[in-house]
Amino acid sequence: MPRAITNVVAWYWPNSSDVRYTSNQSHSTDQFDLILQTLTNKGCQVSIKRWLDQIVDATTEQTPDLLLISLQTAGEQGYYLCQELRRQAIAQHLPIVFVGSRDSDQERSEALRCGGNDYLQLPVTSEDCWLRLKHHLSTAQLVRRLQADQLDLTKRIGEYSRVLEQQEELKASLTQENQTLQQLAFVDGLTQVSNRRGFNQNISARWEEAREKGQRISLLFCDIDYFKGYNDTYGHVAGDACLQTVAAALQRGARRYNDQVARVARYGGEEFAVLLPNTDAEGARKVALAIQEEIAKAQIPHKGSLIKPFLSLSIGISTLRPAQLEHCAYEDLIRCADDALYSAKLQGRDCTFLNTTQPKQLVAEESTQLWEASVNYQRRICKKSGFKQSTAS
Incomplete structure (x- = not known):
């Protein structure tokens, strides 16, 4: 069944005291925090991951409804991760949205080429961000429902097939028993020749x-x-x-x-x-x-x-x-x-x-x-x- 809570995983290194940012970086991190806050306000459960192995675990153990990748944090590894996820059946339909801080056609093209669903360029307003991400979340929920329905249908078909197999086995057994009874009806019990x-x-x-x-x-x-x-x-x-x-x-x-x-x-x-x-x-x-x-x-x-x-x-x-x-x-x-x-x-x-x-x-x-x-x-x-x-x- 589709999950009631929308899960979002973000590959993001938030601003902290042990990391120095330039003025542009600080601005970008503030914008990314705004995106995450917007998702939280809309009822999404946001999980922030810092390292590549954490992202891999988070997306394979239980597929989220949306994966946000900060190119400022992930860099080239973000493209690599996207390509690897697309090779896995469990993440083939996972919406992956890259977030970049530069007006770069090359960065946008690379994000889409490696399998990304969208590219958000910062800065972005809360309303525009939500409208775009909402579309991907709705698509993800629809895909998840279709997958659940398909799984349920497959299960029902399997159960129906087992019932048919049992019926065929029962039919074969009854046919064999009827043949045996018919033989007994026409065979002399003592001498085993025809009666x-x-x-x-x-x-x-x-x-x-x-x-x-x-x-x-x-x-x-x-x-x-x-x-x-x-x-x-x-x-x-x-x-x-x-x-x-x-x-x-x-x-x-x-x-x-x-x-x-x-x-x-x-x-x-x-x-x-x-x-x-x-x-x-x-x-x-x-x-x-x-x-x-x-x-x-x-x-x-x-x-x-x-x-x-x-x-x-x-x-x-x-x-x-x-x-x-x-x-x-x-x-x-x-x-x-x-x-x-x-x-x-x-x-x-x-x-x-x-x-x-x-x-x-x-x-x-x-x-x-x-x-x-x-x-x-x-x-x-x-x-x-x-x-x-x-x-x-």
């Missing part, structure tokens, strides 16, 4: 994508054989650990074939789904084989199983091309995969079954090719598992 909600959202989007691009989309339904017997034998804590192991094996197996598109989800209980966008029946079979190999390598003991001493999976596969199925939706892909899983269980479990049952809109040629591929594949799987091939579709 049923996440699966439905994903398959809906991938189905429409496959329709637009004319691509096939495959779905695997995987069910742990005799999982109820596993829980009854080992307990639910071990059952939870088993589900986690199976989920990890499914992810490894699915991504061995295609790490970019395979998406594993816990569909419910001990049933898992593996969604394979842009994947045909042959690709889906390779994924199923990789999953069966991962489960076999895990060697999870299963005394409650009726078919083997280790945990096993039954897998059902369905592959469709949405662009050729005008009135079908992703629920039809799920239904076909679920039917295939049921067929795998009918064949004795621990095997994979490809469902060749297609909606009527699918061209007969593609249906025949899929059926032939399925029959050949079932012969290989059943031969490997030791079960007889089912003739049922």
Whole structure:
């Protein structure tokens, strides 16, 4: 805020008993005293400094409203001081008035050239002196108010910027928390794969994508054989650990074939789904084989199983091309995969079954090719598992 009291610093060596003056000097000092007295009478606080270092301290520690320099006292050092002050940001707008006792154009020019605001030639009347100095004091006060307003504005801008930064940080934090909550809403807490909600959202989007691009989309339904017997034998804590192991094996197996598109989800209980966008029946079979190999390598003991001493999976596969199925939706892909899983269980479990049952809109040629591929594949799987091939579709 602008100061209530006007501060004036004068570089002046007043008349004293230890200094001898000529008649002209005495006259000059009397005139300078008159200037100082006039300022005092107008309510200014005048501080008289004798030495250069005192002037420097007085103008840099707290910038005054006006600096008077008596050239009779300061001489050439007065010009030097003015130049130095103008180089400092704190004194760039400080009114500096030189007071001289000679009618010298050179002295006046030098005073203005070095950065002075005015030059007063003595003698001068009290009224004329005040009118000229009042102008400089008013300008100084105006500059000081503008600087204070600018400082206040800068402070407010800084505070506003900090508020904006805090809001941005809060927004980023909320966005991160929302993303985390959204992920939690679509992730199974036990196995850390997608849950049923996440699966439905994903398959809906991938189905429409496959329709637009004319691509096939495959779905695997995987069910742990005799999982109820596993829980009854080992307990639910071990059952939870088993589900986690199976989920990890499914992810490894699915991504061995295609790490970019395979998406594993816990569909419910001990049933898992593996969604394979842009994947045909042959690709889906390779994924199923990789999953069966991962489960076999895990060697999870299963005394409650009726078919083997280790945990096993039954897998059902369905592959469709949405662009050729005008009135079908992703629920039809799920239904076909679920039917295939049921067929795998009918064949004795621990095997994979490809469902060749297609909606009527699918061209007969593609249906025949899929059926032939399925029959050949079932012969290989059943031969490997030791079960007889089912003739049922």
